[in-house]
Amino acid sequence: MSYRVQLRAFAAALLLVLGAIAAPAADAQLKTDPDDALLFSVQLGSAPVGSSVRAFNTKAGVCLDLQDTIDALQIAISVDAKAGTASGWAFQESRRIAIDRPRRQAEFGGQRAPLTYETIWDSRSGWCVRAVDLGKWLGVDFDVDITNAVLGVSSKGALPIEAAIRRAALASRLQQAPAGPATPLPRISLPYRAWRAPWIDVNFGLSAERSSARSVQTTPGYEIFAAGELAFFSTDMRLVSTHDLKPDALRVRLYRADPDGGLLAPMRATQVALGDVVGFSTPLVAQGAFGRGAALTNRPLERANDFDMIDFTGTVPVGWDVELYRNAELIGAAKAGSDGRYLFRKIALRFGPNIFEIVSYGPQGQVRRETKVYNIAQQAVPPGQTWWWADAVQQGRDLIEFGAPVAGIARQMGWRQDVGFEHGLGRGFSGGAAVHRLGDTDGPAVFVDGTLRGGVGPMLAQIDVAHARGGGTAARIGVLGHALGASFSLEGLRNAGLQSQQVSADLTSRIRIAVDKPARVAGLILPVHFDLATIRTTGGTAIEANSRISAAMAGFSASVTGGWQMLSPRNGQAASAGSIGLLFNTRVRGVRLRGEAQWAVTSKISLATVQVAANWSAGRSSALEAAASYAPNARALRISGGYTRDFSRFALTVGGDMDTSGHAALRFNVLTSFGAGTGWGASPPSPRRRRAASPSRCFATTMATASVRRARRWCPAASRSMARRFCCARRRRRGQTRASSDRLIRRCRSRSRSTRRVWPIRSTFRRPTASWSCRARG
Numbered sequence: 001m002s003y004r005v006q007l008r009a010f011a012a013a014l015l016l017v018l019g020a021i022a023a024p025a026a027d028a029q030l031k032t033d034p035d036d037a038l039l040f041s042v043q044l045g046s047a048p049v050g051s052s053v054r055a056f057n058t059k060a061g062v063c064l065d066l067q068d069t070i071d072a073l074q075i076a077i078s079v080d081a082k083a084g085t086a087s088g089w090a091f092q093e094s095r096r097i098a099i100d101r102p103r104r105q106a107e108f109g110g111q112r113a114p115l116t117y118e119t120i121w122d123s124r125s126g127w128c129v130r131a132v133d134l135g136k137w138l139g140v141d142f143d144v145d146i147t148n149a150v151l152g153v154s155s156k157g158a159l160p161i162e163a164a165i166r167r168a169a170l171a172s173r174l175q176q177a178p179a180g181p182a183t184p185l186p187r188i189s190l191p192y193r194a195w196r197a198p199w200i201d202v203n204f205g206l207s208a209e210r211s212s213a214r215s216v217q218t219t220p221g222y223e224i225f226a227a228g229e230l231a232f233f234s235t236d237m238r239l240v241s242t243h244d245l246k247p248d249a250l251r252v253r254l255y256r257a258d259p260d261g262g263l264l265a266p267m268r269a270t271q272v273a274l275g276d277v278v279g280f281s282t283p284l285v286a287q288g289a290f291g292r293g294a295a296l297t298n299r300p301l302e303r304a305n306d307f308d309m310i311d312f313t314g315t316v317p318v319g320w321d322v323e324l325y326r327n328a329e330l331i332g333a334a335k336a337g338s339d340g341r342y343l344f345r346k347i348a349l350r351f352g353p354n355i356f357e358i359v360s361y362g363p364q365g366q367v368r369r370e371t372k373v374y375n376i377a378q379q380a381v382p383p384g385q386t387w388w389w390a391d392a393v394q395q396g397r398d399l400i401e402f403g404a405p406v407a408g409i410a411r412q413m414g415w416r417q418d419v420g421f422e423h424g425l426g427r428g429f430s431g432g433a434a435v436h437r438l439g440d441t442d443g444p445a446v447f448v449d450g451t452l453r454g455g456v457g458p459m460l461a462q463i464d465v466a467h468a469r470g471g472g473t474a475a476r477i478g479v480l481g482h483a484l485g486a487s488f489s490l491e492g493l494r495n496a497g498l499q500s501q502q503v504s505a506d507l508t509s510r511i512r513i514a515v516d517k518p519a520r521v522a523g524l525i526l527p528v529h530f531d532l533a534t535i536r537t538t539g540g541t542a543i544e545a546n547s548r549i550s551a552a553m554a555g556f557s558a559s560v561t562g563g564w565q566m567l568s569p570r571n572g573q574a575a576s577a578g579s580i581g582l583l584f585n586t587r588v589r590g591v592r593l594r595g596e597a598q599w600a601v602t603s604k605i606s607l608a609t610v611q612v613a614a615n616w617s618a619g620r621s622s623a624l625e626a627a628a629s630y631a632p633n634a635r636a637l638r639i640s641g642g643y644t645r646d647f648s649r650f651a652l653t654v655g656g657d658m659d660t661s662g663h664a665a666l667r668f669n670v671l672t673s674f675g676a677g678t679g680w681g682a683s684p685p686s687p688r689r690r691r692a693a694s695p696s697r698c699f700a701t702t703m704a705t706a707s708v709r710r711a712r713r714w715c716p717a718a719s720r721s722m723a724r725r726f727c728c729a730r731r732r733r734r735g736q737t738r739a740s741s742d743r744l745i746r747r748c749r750s751r752s753r754s755t756r757r758v759w760p761i762r763s764t765f766r767r768p769t770a771s772w773s774c775r776a777r778g
Helices: 002-026 066-073 131-138 160-175 407-412 687-692 697-711 716-727 734-752
Strands: 037-044 047-058 061-065 076-080 085-089 096-100 105-108 111-114 120-123 126-130 141-145 150-154 195-210 216-230 233-241 247-257 271-278 290-297 309-315 321-326 329-335 341-348 353-361 367-375 386-395 415-426 429-438 445-455 459-468 473-483 486-496 507-521 524-537 540-553 556-569 575-588 591-601 605-617 622-631 636-646 651-659 664-674 757-762 772-777
Touching (some): 047 120, 047 126, 047 150, 061 131, 066 076, 066 126, 066 131, 096 131, 105 131, 126 131, 309 353, 309 367, 321 341, 329 341, 329 540, 329 556, 329 575
Antiparallel strands (some): 037 047, 047 061, 076 085, 085 096, 096 105, 105 111, 120 126, 141 150, 247 271, 271 290, 309 341, 321 329, 321 353, 353 367, 386 415, 415 429, 429 445, 445 459, 459 473, 507 524, 540 556, 556 575, 591 605, 605 622, 622 636, 651 664
16 A cells, blocks of 8 residues: 555656646746846856846746847847837848847848747846847857856857957056956945834734644744844844743844945954854854854955855744755755744855855745855955954854753853954965864863965865864865866865864764766756765764756756765674655746655665645735645655735734644734834735745845845945835835836946946845846956
8 A cells, every 4th residue: 555655646746747847838928927037147258248138037948138138249239129120230230130020020141030929028128039049140159057147159250249358358458457447436325223113024823733632722922023223233133922922032133234344443344243143164163053142254245154165044934934046956945943043054165156045935925035146266365365253152042032941952052252364375375263162061162273275277275174172183175176067076074083063073084076067958957966975983984975956947946866875884784775855846827836755765765755835826915825745654644724815904824734643733823014104003015025025024124224235335326226115115016116127227237338247136026026236346
């Protein structure tokens, strides 16, 4: 019987994935979806053009924004969107181009071709032309690399823009002009306030649960989030209650960030945080633990703590699901625990740009997106400069805890202090040192570690050495590089009795190699990852191998993982085991589907767990949710569902769940929001708008405040418009937002097209309130 159940579950998962892939083919709508927006940097051969092109991943392939392409390649083509025509010439006057959408005909280079329904798509900014067709019109080949966000352009002969780029580079070398703009961009001051009224979300829940013993227990509770400004700091707050409605824990974070280092004037800090903070990490000693305390640094804002690894942690409401993407590749999923936190540990960084997107899904159809960018190749300390950092954190503790923690846990959650610096020794080389005092159940331990980093060409290396005051030393070397179209990383570690948060005392050595390379299959670019590690401990040797292949297309993303491990104990027989995993996220006819499945591989393949969740927006004010999970080994099946109705003053969710053990629960949840100028009971966003604006308004306000402060230093027009939209969130209209988005990009681009790179960045808000801020980069 179990074999049939496993077979049916596997067949159902396979049909679900195949159906998700095939479903978009039935959609013949010729309008782009903002969810599928992409942004590419243009590259001619090995030379970057210095412009960006917006694009969309449609069912017919990637389409490129026509106006962006014209601006990037400096093509003499004019587009009349109202008449549906475009005319001009590309690169040389003999290659005339004439596009007539009403007559569905294209003329280019003396050739004629009909326009298919999938050639030109309509986007907010105008025409979006399929890359294959646009390449034929212009006489070039477009190489669309979604993984690395690069649009390669190649042609049989040299293009005029290539000669212009070479002349500009030669002139720059001859003049020995300093990097950056000749004149600083104008800035608009947006000072902090001693008090800015916050946006507040109140989430009240009531559940009635029946256990397998037939006893019924009623549990109320609430969770409050707030975001505003206090004492000239941006402020986040979370208050959660106990089951008897008494306050249980208060979490507050006060923080400021200044990319120019204008904080704490003598120290020139770039980041200062108080209250709920995350400590800094190093490869051999300290992990990035969260807790109450303080942290400050003068490092650049977009710089990873470690050389080749990074941790992601954050706060979301209890029960939310979180997914992590790297360069559009789905690499992990987690669920917020009872403390309202999610955590992704030891996420590998690649050589070059690493664009991470953290997507959080709420039970009422909410979607929150947060983007972080780390370019490892550009994170070296400039020669002669010194970057420092310091923190003091009581790990795992909230700012105010109204109840006493368990005695054993209280001692383990001790205070830790970290102080370190890194100094630029020369072009691409730096050295640093740090001192750590870590709390533990056996008392505090003091560590000292040193770092030496250097880079040559497309390769970076770092050597770390750490020593504990009570004894124990470890050394590690890490290498990141790019060769033959693949990113690779190497790690070698040797430990002589060091016990820390990053290294266990029974670990003696570790050697690891990892390779990431995009593979082209049936016109798609599939990121492929493989890593192999040998780990030696005092108890034996382990060999681990892991692989992952990912796919991303219009409205669909998935990752298939495989793992194998062989353990060889010193006094025993070797044993091996493997695993296969599937993680997917797709949209099928308006229904958002997310799922995960795991198979165990021993002498046979057996299903371990499978989970599927679906969200559907039933109109502008209603949403449905359903989820199911099954574990064949325990023969445990759990199903849940819920219905959300958005009223004028609040949103109400009614749901329940049950499993095969006899447990059942009925849950009620009320969500309301209020803020400055709205009073109590202000209407929260509808389910569709909640999907667009973080978990709810307080998260949107938090991200908006940070976005405004960043934008004011780069694009004055963007910061003014962003401030108006964020401060008047209730007055936004869809058409106005879209029009202002395109206007902002054009204004910023016209000011800085000749010397600076234009990089439009999507804000926190998604449709229907999607907006853009433009940032100029050298």
